[in-house]
Amino acid sequence: AQSVTQLGSHVSVSEGALVLLRCNYSSSVPPYLFWYVQYPNQGLQLLLKYTTGATLVKGINGFEAEFKKSETSFHLTKPSAHMSDAAEYFCAVSDGEYGQNFVFGPGTRLSVLP
């Protein structure tokens, strides 16, 4: 079975600073990994995903994440935070295209300080 942990339920960064949101997963099979973002009063929007191939994946709004199998991690980064990045971020894992499980992490709330 899959599971996801996100270190830090709340992360604060200054505008222009590096954003790093941590995600570690557990999976008995090669995982597919996802980051979703939820802006206030909105649904979840897919930010980026890793399925196979290149381990560094780029998403929308300047975010990227790197799949590190040895560390079972899929951390989300952005070089320079904008005020508009303030939102809740969810990491998720599935057990592949034909897998039966899709599991969300508990989420990390990102605050961006002026």
Next chain:
Amino acid sequence: DSGVTQTPKHLITATGQRVTLRCSPRSGDLSVYWYQQSLDQGLQFLIQYYNGEERAKGNILERFSAQQFPDLHSELNLSSLELGDSALYFCASSVGRRGGYGYTFGSGTRLTVV
């Protein structure tokens, strides 16, 4: 616009009442998933339907039920409502019976039970 439509956006009702939430999946998607998001419990998977049939069940209360119709839209019925049922209810859809490639979320229905 994600392509997943949820109605209504907001719903206020009294304890003991019954409500129906509606979801139209993205065009071409056959699976519909229902999630509940509350402050204390995070994002909880309730139930999945694939092409009209129940596919997977999560933490769905017996007071709650769902169905998917031949045109693939889905309804989530919540009955004997309690204050604790106040939450955001999200619908998501995916192409296949397993969401290995990720889900597309609607913008949610905010239910307030008073």
